[in-house]
Amino acid sequence: MYIYLPIAEVSVNAVLLLGLGGIVGVLSGMFGVGGGFLITPLLFFIGIPPAVAVATSTNQIVASSISGVLAHFKRKTVDPVMGGVLLIGGVIGSAIGIVIFNTLRALGQVDLLVQLCYVVFLGAIGALMFVESLRAIRRSRGPSAVPQRRKHNWVHNLPFKMKFRVSGLYISVIPPIMVGILVGILAAVMGVGGGFIMVPAMIYILGMPTKVVIGTSLLQIIFVAGFTTMLHATTNQTVDVLLALLLLIGGVIGAQVGTRIGVKMKAEQLRILLAIMVLVVCGKIALDLLIMPSELYSLGAGGQS
């Protein structure tokens, strides 16, 4: 069944979009990522104009994140205090990120920068997580599975300490705010919710338990993505509500399924799967930059180049 999208002005297969939303929803519920880094390139691929794809996927991220976060709230695997602190940093970061983005756009080549950002960050984070979780799996399988004591690092020696009850942490608020700012900047520049950066940052920098990380990440993504949706809708008119609806029907159902799968899996397995997925997307974007494209020319809407 084909549906004509009023803002994107193309006709697309509705079943394909439902399926696409569903797959991304499952991943979202499992890993606590919004799925923006997956769904945006997929929408480009099926012929949605880039501006509409970027704006609309933020709207679909809101839906699947809410669906996922509610499931996590029932399991008490969300740390609202930590989410709030991260969000404060996130809002500051987004504001800085938008300024950086506009400056770069004035200089040209912003597409290239976004792609390079994807390759560098996805590659680095994916590789780090892959190696770490592989080690963790080996350790747990080994005969001498001695539980390691959590090491104290520089994070624990900063002022303004605060108790994060759900995460079982008593740390300074400075690192979470810094993480929030960093993620906010990257999210604004790359046009994603930032979950795939947030999740490893919470695990490795803040030392939060993996189970809590996913729900908390989803909680803060809702606000970042909601804010971005409003910005796109009011400044560029590029949010296609019909496209979002098709994606999010699949997305919210997928997120519920994904959360249930995620609960049954071990933390190391979850991390290694997320790492593999991140590396695959990174590899695809890197190949696009390295291999000669079949069509060297591309069309852009009016305006001087």
Next chain:
Amino acid sequence: MIRLFAILMLLALPAQAEQIVLGLSQDEVAITVTFEGSEIIVFGAVSRTAPPPQDSALGVIITIAGPSEPVTVRRKAQQMGIWVNTDAVFVNSAPSFYAVATSAPITDILREVEDLRHRITIPRAIRSAGAVVADSVAFTEALIRIRTDQDLYQMRQGAVTLDQDTLFRSAISMPANLTEGNYDVRIYLTRNGTVIDTYMTTIPVNKVGLERWLYNLAHEQAFIYGLLSLAIAIGAGWLASAVFTMLRR
């Protein structure tokens, strides 16, 4: 004296010997939610005040042109190992949709000079000026190639059937990825490669119903539209969670 001369001139032109009478299968295209493209049948007849000349063949060319808009064509080149956009050519005006149907091979029924004057073939319908890149032709060719692949540009020679040099008919299919606007339908009659009569009419292509409402809301009430999108997202997220909780019980 001048007025007399003008009247004499009018009389001397024995009207046009051959004129177009036109019909269309539909006088508008409505883009609905389930729009999958449209086929327009252009048909008509040649009305004559005198018997047709025997020394030359009649040619019929039908064009449908969507609203024109500026386009930037960019070309990638390899720099430091990666493919990036380097050169760009700004095309002042290119139709968003352009279909040409002819009754015979275009070179047999249309001369180059006439094509230039009436802007009939696809390359002539695109206007690009002030190109700074040396091989700007390659950019225009790329534009035509990309849009032809999307069925937005169509060159269909021999797609017009001509009966007894009088009745003509052609079906032109429009793809689903149409933009809104007034689509100009033009018919050209040619003899010896020269245009002897033209006829133009317009088919409006418009979004209707839900499509129209959403599009207008997005552009005129952007803030409310944004809130609506968020409300749908929040509602759907909550609903899915509630339904799944019920299912588990």
